[in-house]
Amino acid sequence: MKAAFVRNEPAIKIDSSLVIADLHIGITRDIWEKGISLPSQVSRMAERVNSIKKRTRTSRLVILGDVKHRIPVASFQEEREVPDFLSLVNFRKIVIVKGNHDGEIEGIVGKIPVRKSLSIGRYCLTHGHRKVATKKNMIIIGHNQPHVKLKDEMGAIYVEPAWVQGIMKDGRELTIMPAFNELCGASIVNEQKFIGPIAKNLLPSARVYLLDGTDLGTIDRLPRFERK
Numbered sequence: 001m002k003a004a005f006v007r008n009e010p011a012i013k014i015d016s017s018l019v020i021a022d023l024h025i026g027i028t029r030d031i032w033e034k035g036i037s038l039p040s041q042v043s044r045m046a047e048r049v050n051s052i053k054k055r056t057r058t059s060r061l062v063i064l065g066d067v068k069h070r071i072p073v074a075s076f077q078e079e080r081e082v083p084d085f086l087s088l089v090n091f092r093k094i095v096i097v098k099g100n101h102d103g104e105i106e107g108i109v110g111k112i113p114v115r116k117s118l119s120i121g122r123y124c125l126t127h128g129h130r131k132v133a134t135k136k137n138m139i140i141i142g143h144n145q146p147h148v149k150l151k152d153e154m155g156a157i158y159v160e161p162a163w164v165q166g167i168m169k170d171g172r173e174l175t176i177m178p179a180f181n182e183l184c185g186a187s188i189v190n191e192q193k194f195i196g197p198i199a200k201n202l203l204p205s206a207r208v209y210l211l212d213g214t215d216l217g218t219i220d221r222l223p224r225f226e227r228k
Helices: 027-033 042-056 076-088
Strands: 012-014 017-020 060-063 093-097 117-120 123-126 138-141 146-151 157-167 173-176 207-210 215-218
Touching (some): 017 042, 042 076, 093 117, 146 207
Parallel strands (some): 017 060, 123 138, 138 173
Antiparallel strands (some): 012 017, 117 123, 146 157, 157 173, 157 207
């Protein structure tokens, strides 16, 4: 059993499971409070998930943390939109791995199981904001919402979501997933340090991939964009 990136999507297929991370349902309210009005993203995200399900022929959805956005408790919008999203995705089996934004998520999602981590074959899946006790040699997390900053020949700068995959100090392999919600913030891998007790142990020889599979090389060889 091997995990496979879904081309052009921030999703992983492991056997019959489709894994996505960092939905941040309800983030549009925070954006609205800053003066920008956006429609709910629930229907759009559910349509994307259902499309990926069809492509990958998976039967179980694993949400790798931060289903909702507001910390610590849910807003009224999240109390409505999280169940709406879960009812719109065409999966009979859904598992939520709890993230740092998911305070009291159990009271919103009904009978859907909520766990601190999940094992699938050789892999341990956890959100990434806390340590996890596991004997698995391959760990998959979200939490960091990795992006890479690139500059073209004309000097224009682009920021693209990215996968990060490499070896940690203890010799285990780590994969960091990009966020499924495109409105989430970005952690720039060639500008910032990773956050969380797991990702901070990743060696700089980790490789960075765009969603289309383009291998950009290792983090330590990428052009640096240090924050001033």
